[in-house]
Amino acid sequence: MDTQKFIEHWKRTHYCGELRASHIGQQVVLFGWVGNRRDHGGCVFVDLRDREGIAQVVFDPSLAPGPEIPSSPDEIKASYALAEQMRSEWVIAIRGVVVSRGANANPKLPTGEVEIRVVQTEVFNRADTPPFEIVDDLDTREEVRLQYRYLDLRRAPMQKTLRLRHKINQVARNYLTGIGCYELETPFMVKYTPGGARNFLVPSRHNAGKFYALAESPQLFKQLFMVAGFDRYFQIVKCFRDEDFRLDRQPEFTQVDIEMSFVNQDDLFTAVEGLLVRVFRESLGIDLEQSYPGGRFPRMKYDESMRLYGNDKPDLRFGMQHVDLTDLVIEHKGGGVPFLADIAKRYEDGTLRRDLPPEIVKGMIIPADAGMSRTEADKLEVVAKSMGAKGLARAKVAADGAWTQSPLAKTVTPEMRLAINKALGAKDGDLILFQFGKAAMVHTVLANLRVLIAKKLGLIPEYGHGGKFQFLWVVEPPMFDYDEETKRWAAAHHAFTRPHDDSVPFIESDPGKVLCYRYDLVLNGFEIGGGSIRLHDPEVQKKVFRTLGIEQEEARQKFGFLLDALRFGAPPHGGIAIGWDRVAMLLSGAESLRDVIPFPKTQKGTDQMTEAPNEVSAEQLADLHIQTVVAKE
RNA sequence: GGGCACGUAGCACAAUAGGAUAGUGCACUGGAUUGUCGAUCCAGGUUAUGCGAGUUCGAUUCUCGUCGUGCCCGCCA
Numbered sequence: 001m002d003t004q005k006f007i008e009h010w011k012r013t014h015y016c017g018e019l020r021a022s023h024i025g026q027q028v029v030l031f032g033w034v035g036n037r038r039d040h041g042g043c044v045f046v047d048l049r050d051r052e053g054i055a056q057v058v059f060d061p062s063l064a065p066g067p068e069i070p071s072s073p074d075e076i077k078a079s080y081a082l083a084e085q086m087r088s089e090w091v092i093a094i095r096g097v098v099v100s101r102g103a104n105a106n107p108k109l110p111t112g113e114v115e116i117r118v119v120q121t122e123v124f125n126r127a128d129t130p131p132f133e134i135v136d137d138l139d140t141r142e143e144v145r146l147q148y149r150y151l152d153l154r155r156a157p158m159q160k161t162l163r164l165r166h167k168i169n170q171v172a173r174n175y176l177t178g179i180g181c182y183e184l185e186t187p188f189m190v191k192y193t194p195g196g197a198r199n200f201l202v203p204s205r206h207n208a209g210k211f212y213a214l215a216e217s218p219q220l221f222k223q224l225f226m227v228a229g230f231d232r233y234f235q236i237v238k239c240f241r242d243e244d245f246r247l248d249r250q251p252e253f254t255q256v257d258i259e260m261s262f263v264n265q266d267d268l269f270t271a272v273e274g275l276l277v278r279v280f281r282e283s284l285g286i287d288l289e290q291s292y293p294g295g296r297f298p299r300m301k302y303d304e305s306m307r308l309y310g311n312d313k314p315d316l317r318f319g320m321q322h323v324d325l326t327d328l329v330i331e332h333k334g335g336g337v338p339f340l341a342d343i344a345k346r347y348e349d350g351t352l353r354r355d356l357p358p359e360i361v362k363g364m365i366i367p368a369d370a371g372m373s374r375t376e377a378d379k380l381e382v383v384a385k386s387m388g389a390k391g392l393a394r395a396k397v398a399a400d401g402a403w404t405q406s407p408l409a410k411t412v413t414p415e416m417r418l419a420i421n422k423a424l425g426a427k428d429g430d431l432i433l434f435q436f437g438k439a440a441m442v443h444t445v446l447a448n449l450r451v452l453i454a455k456k457l458g459l460i461p462e463y464g465h466g467g468k469f470q471f472l473w474v475v476e477p478p479m480f481d482y483d484e485e486t487k488r489w490a491a492a493h494h495a496f497t498r499p500h501d502d503s504v505p506f507i508e509s510d511p512g513k514v515l516c517y518r519y520d521l522v523l524n525g526f527e528i529g530g531g532s533i534r535l536h537d538p539e540v541q542k543k544v545f546r547t548l549g550i551e552q553e554e555a556r557q558k559f560g561f562l563l564d565a566l567r568f569g570a571p572p573h574g575g576i577a578i579g580w581d582r583v584a585m586l587l588s589g590a591e592s593l594r595d596v597i598p599f600p601k602t603q604k605g606t607d608q609m610t611e612a613p614n615e616v617s618a619e620q621l622a623d624l625h626i627q628t629v630v631a632k633e
Numbered sequence: 634g635g636g637c638a639c640g641u642a643g644c645a646c647a648a649u650a651g652g653a654u655a656g657u658g659c660a661c662u663g664g665a666u667u668g669u670c671g672a673u674c675c676a677g678g679u680u681a682u683g684c685g686a687g688u689u690c691g692a693u694u695c696u697c698g699u700c701g702u703g704c705c706c707g708c709c710a
Contacts, residue, residue, distance in 0.1 A: 036669095036670070036671080038672050039666075039669095040666060040667045040673090041665075042667035043668075044669095045672085047670070056669090058668085058669095060667075060668095062667080087661095101668090104668060104669080106669095106670055109670080112670090129661060130643085130660095132643075132644050133659080135671090138644090139644075139645055140645075141640090141644085141702075141703095142702075143640095143701075143702050143703090144643095144644075196709085196710040197708090198708085216709095216710095219710095241709065243708055243709040244708060244709075246704085246705080246709090247704075382637085383637090383705085386635095386636050386637065386706070387705075387706055388707085444707095448705080481710095493710055495710080497710090592703095602702070602703085603702075603703065604701090604702085606701095608701095608702090
């Protein structure tokens with residue numbers, strides 16, 4: 001076996017994927033990986049692949065190039081001998097002449113009109129057989145792909161995705177620089193602040209028993225940039241959160257983080273809309289201004305989003321809105337349905353109140369033409385139960401408005417039945433789904449069912465955008481959430497969000513009424529961005545802390561540096577963080593965040609390739625002044 | 634913390650209702666082959682039922698545990 005060769009005199013003239021008919025007659029030097037190889041005895045075809053694409057190279061000693069191409073018969077013969085041995089994923093260099101393929105052109109390849117007749121060959125690496133084929137439509141477990149991620153990334157779709165990421169980063173940098181933002185860096189190793197996402201901790205060798213936290217976002221620091229007078233900032237930055245993972249959540253992920261001074265919510269929206277219009281135009285060639293005149297995205301109030309879709313990130317590519325039936329049920333005193341009567345009664349006697357986290361009744365229709373079978377509908381109940389529902393009551397609507405296939409049908413009063421049909425707009429053959437109980441549960445269940453059913457019915461694809469991009473700003477959420485467990489009000493976003501001016505009087509008297517300048521940007525049912533206008537008024541800030549039950553002393557301890565900064569001349573400011581991996585995922589139509597992150601982690605946070613996280617030696621732990629309590633095997 | 638699903642050769646999948654020597658395609662190996670491009674033809678099974686226990690005459694199949702992976706709920710200000 002030869003030793004591995006290094007590059008000496010070889011200089012690449014072109015990428016494989018860029019050769020066209022215009023190159024015919026030229027001498028070229030290509031580097032690349034051996035893809036498909038077709039051996040015909042007297043001649044060998046090799047698909048040579050690099051990041052730009054594939055070119056067919058021909059090893060055929062019987063075809064000498066013209067006198068204008070320097071070559072030797074010995075080199076040509078040696079090349080053919082090497083080609084006989086070549087295998088997939090060998091790394092080679094070839095020198096040759098570009099010739100027309102004439103009638104043999106391959107219309108499937110961009111380079112299909114030409115091929116390269118080889119006159120000289122070098123083998124840099126005789127690769128082992130890879131564990132899976134390097135092909136576009138790979139059908140291999142993700143586990144294996146992640147274990148050999150460098151091979152997975154060699155595949156054209158992954159190359160394309162990462163090129164897209166490069167592109168959108170470049171566009172973001174250009175655009176944000178263009179609107180006056182500085183790209184400034186913030187520390188990853190920061191002080192732990194309670195609340196919010198769990199932090200990864202980093203032990204400090206120099207400070208026994210103390211820890212840094214990995215920043216869950218640059219939030220506090222970007223506000224300090226505003227206080228410092230930089231006016232506008234952005235950063236393409238990694239964030240770290242030690243929470244449980246999902247299809248669209250990784251322990252470390254990338255945000256485009258933006259903060260601007262002297263702006264209101266509209267100014268921020270304009271900036272972000274402009275960014276996304278540019279990103280879509282320059283990466284996918286899609287003109288968002290066609291569907292969004294002036295490049296402005298629609299807005300929906302948080303309350304309306306919850307009412308119609310059950311969450312704050314509705315997928316607007318399809319309908320199937322929810323309908324709140326609570327008032328109707330109360331009015332009919334439960335309409336003969338025992339469990340509904342129970343709720344109605346408790347509203348009447350005051351056990352339940354609309355101004356508290358309520359119990360509600362909601363309905364949703366699966367249209368008749370969806371053709372959902374009874375068996376399929378039964379399966380939905382299993383799904384609903386897995387999300388905390390006690391069941392999934394349903395009723396099929398007949399032509400005369402009667403209900404069938406339903407335990408409710410026997411007892412429901414005709415009056416309420418018709419009222420519900422009317423409220424839902426139910427027609428012959430429609431299937432009504434009901435959900436009742438704690439509002440949070442009802443919303444979770446119906447919101448998830450809505451998306452699940454839409455996928456099942458083909459209203460939206462299982463994965464990907466299906467050519468549709470539906471943006472939405474969700475605005476005016478409540479400032480505080482009531483935590484039933486601790487019986488306390490908690491900041492729904494964070495304690496430094498600006499309340500609406502007309503909400504300020506309620507901060508202490510009726511916190512549930514307070515709305516704020518928080519906003520989420522939603523694309524196809526994914527939250528791709530979120531931010532707020534910040535609260536830079538120390539007096540209002542004090543009220544907020546009082547409602548949260550945080551004493552001044554405690555606030556000082558937790559956020560002292562920020563509170564100080566806000567007193568030393570803080571401009572009005574606000575910002576947003578855009579989940580850049582999610583944007584890349586939605587742009588590329590990928591099935592998960594892992595497909596747009598070069599080296600992602602599994603759902604348990606492990607790296608299949610490097611086997612991180614791993615155990616470390618007792619010496620290392622001692623150096624860091626820490627002990628583990630996990631039993632050693 | 635909880636629910637559901639999956640794990641058979643390098644990869645993807647199969648194996649009647651618990652039954653025979655665990656099969657097929659691709660990949661791979663050797664040979665043939667001068668216009669292929671998912672090349673073709675001939676030949677070859679190459680450390681395969683994740684791991685452990687149980688039930689059984691007999692387990693890829695059933696049960697329990699465990700490990701790994703995925704999806705979801707909680708969580709993610």
